[in-house]
Amino acid sequence: MDVSRRSLLIGALGTGIAAVPLIAEASPLRVSARTDPFTLGVASGDPTADGVVLWTRLALNPLDESGLGGMPNRPVSVRYEVADDEKFRRVVRRGAQVARPESAHSVHVELSGLRPGREYYYRFRVGTHVSPAGRTVLAPAGHELASGLSMAFASCSQLEHGWFTAYRRMAEDQPDLVLHLGDYQYEYKAGAYEGRGGNVRDHAGPETVDLASYRLRHAQYKNDPDLQAAHAIAPWLVVFDDHEVDNNWADEVPENTKADEWNDTAARFRVRRAAAFKAYYENMPLRHSSIPNGPDMQIYRRLQWGRLASFHMMDTRQYRDDQACGDSWQKNCDARLDESRTITGPRQERWLLEGFKASRARWDILGQQVFFAEKDRNASADITDVSMDGWDGYAASRRRITQGWVDARVRNPIVLTGDVHRNWANDLKVDYRDPSAPVVGSELVCTSITSTGDGDGSTVEPTMPTNPHLKFYSDDRGYVRTRITPGAMRADFRVIDSVATQGGSVSTKASYQVLDGQRGLQRAL
Template sequence: MDLSRRSLLIASVGTGAASLPFAAQASSSSRTSTSASDPFTLGVASGDPTADGVVLWTRLATDPLHESGLGGMPSRPVAVRYEVATDEQFRHVVRRGAVTARPESAHSVHVELTGLLAGREYFYRFRTDRHLSPTGRTRTTPAAHEMASALTMAFASCSQYEHGWFTAYRRLAEDEPGLVLHLGDYQYEYKAGVYQGRGGNVRDHAGPETVDLASYRQRHAQYKADPDLQAAHAVAPWLVVFDDHEIDNNWAADVPENTKPDEGNDSTARFLARRRAAFQAYYENMPLRRASIPSSDGIKIYRRSTWGRLATFHMMDTRQYRDDQACGDGWKPNCDARLDESRTITGPLQERWLLDGFRASRAQWDVLGQQVFFAEKDRNASAEVTDVSMDGWDGYAASRRRITQGWVDAGVRNPVVLTGDVHRSWANDLKVDYRDPDAPVVGSELVCTSITSTGDGDGSTTEPTMAINPHLKYYNDDRGYVRTRITPRSMTADFRAVTTVATPGASVATRASFELLDGQRGLQRRL
């Protein structure tokens, strides 16, 4: 069922006056005034909800941009208390507890709550000494047997700090979703000015290119300190997965983008050390469960989350276990290596996990939360020549076919793939065989544009590959996110775009809406 919604409040937080949900407030009635010693400069977050619990997160930092990556905190443990209530005034507190924020974890806190009621809204906050954090809102999922009447879910990706203001995150928060999926490129690794957005960069990264633990921690803190991003985290629980820029552009397993010594990529050993640092910082800064604590072997980020019987979210990792990109990466014509049956973008264990999940699913909707373009997108009109991207599923054609055929064979009721990465909005129908024009549609893909990456769009709604690939149904080059409403009968996807990211405070509008109907294949345009 839909959870309660509240009237929006007018408040001023960071970038100027805006219409905000409760969670974006920083009012004196709910917390102490911000000062130079305030340790809650990075906000609060929740994630990975279950029917009886959720992960609560914060990280203490009095100086987020400190070059040590430790946020200006002392090199000693700090006691942190938390409260969970059924009301935002905290008159009805249902959980209290204390945890320790430790310097070896950059004073991050992960509280895994259990014993809460299913399908309920809760409010939470943290306290240390005299300092009180902002309030966050979260919720538990419906019970496993319950068919929820509706879920509003938003998903986003690709927020390059230098390329624009995070207004789209604030507008997402104002939509007050019940769940948020982030599909990767939450932060970017470059030092200031290296990656230029369209029209130039509007603000700068602090610190060097992220190659070690200190620099990754510093970069995460710079992003987390943004008030618009904090508003989106505080409004609902998140399910997160990383893509490439959280570590290094277009990395694949133990293979970096390049072999530059100053980027820590000149040997496998050095790149794996860089990767371990990035994984550690990612865990420290995300509301993830203990199951995702990194080890020397990597980080377990693929996992499954259910929303009662309404939806199952299969959150995937298409970076850590993939084969290296074929034919040298990039867009390549007639790369036969991409068709190799042994090539995988998921790795064999994750592929088996996913196919087993399809067979076991009894959900109304099975949603794949993943990173890179899934549908075939061929830039060459010739039937004898293909020109496709090696970094997306086109570079792993057999892997894509196995996954797609897997949901067909399992009789998945309503399969939907969610995608980020490409900085443009797309809506695509999916097939098992894209070479056969008469092959049936077996699912659909919704691709969110970026929050800021590449800077302001040009508003275009056509792209040359659409004429060559008739299963590509929609395109838009603007910045924003996708808002969905999932019910037992349908899933509606609203492609939301802001007017600009070059200046803060832009308005948002729905540029297009598509509907998927229960038991039917193919996107239906509604707006």
């Protein structure tokens, strides 16, 4: 599809223009003809070579305090349609699913039998109401070395701290795949977490602790038109971090065990986690394999983009040991070096290492949440000052993963990271204490969509002189746009001039690339 037609699709999403009407609805289950049930938009996700997940959630009133979107307490039939073209003249699939109140009237359509590497369009209908149209892209066939993939990745969208302009600009870049690396929504009640210069809008409802409040928070975020545009332009691969549940949580340990009745015991925190996971699944384009089982949810998984790339999507929250020496930065915490400590859990670690050994992809990409490279704030050789919440707090776990891709001779290992609200580009080593140790991979860290509010634009950070493997830093809001080809992976750090006001402009702060078979980042023009 050409640029002008894609731009029309994005514009239609922003103004709520519906696509051409669907075939007549046959089900007697209807919602009121007076109110649009598609206020939360549409999305697709987890594409394979022959299928993809299509998602929508019905909500007549997204900010209804019950978290159920003002929907009637009965099932509603939702029809879907998939076409080769954006005008739906060549429909290739039609069907219907039931949106049930016990699932907050969400719909997850798992399609198969489609054609590899193709672009498709989809939409939904309830009664006389037609959803906005979405665009999705399937992965190439497993044997195919695709000529290129346009992929964007992002994290950390605190609604109170700014407008979601970065999502709109991402949609305008027209990626074929989007990775969201966590902190899609935040748990705080209005005003509890202020960004620089104050908050520009408020969270609805209390702190998210139960199913109703998590559902309400997701609905408030999904109601944002800029976020809807980003979801509708391309399929997403999503993983959660901490704020989808509770800040800095680790397995069954919440941030503050004395905070309230939801966090004071592991048993009660499991109830909170189960509510968070159920709401997360209901609001994300995830496969049925990720349906939560109480407080447990399978979120780590692998997606192949033909022979061009393998995406290893990770979970660094659900199976980790509790943070050593506290959640924050700590000096000389010997416990973090314990060989038994893990951020992935044994099963996920084995899955990842086996994936490295089996991979025949040109690029092996780890989509994960927290800072991977060592970042020591202390210049002294005998004193370390590192973050306990990132991989520095799990040094042996990091070494095993890094050595794993070295031993497997992974051709081009790339780590993608969110969480820290700043842009970074880092070279990776097995041993950061040895200045002569070789570079064995690269890490690209996206800043936040909004979290912490407007940045100061600085490109100098105090830890960089004593961490020479940290190549780039900037304090801006935005996302990272990448172009992956057989010969190189290029990353453009896209930054928004302001999130405090709506409609900000975007520019490229810096670009880096990794060349096929060559370890280490290079500045790109």
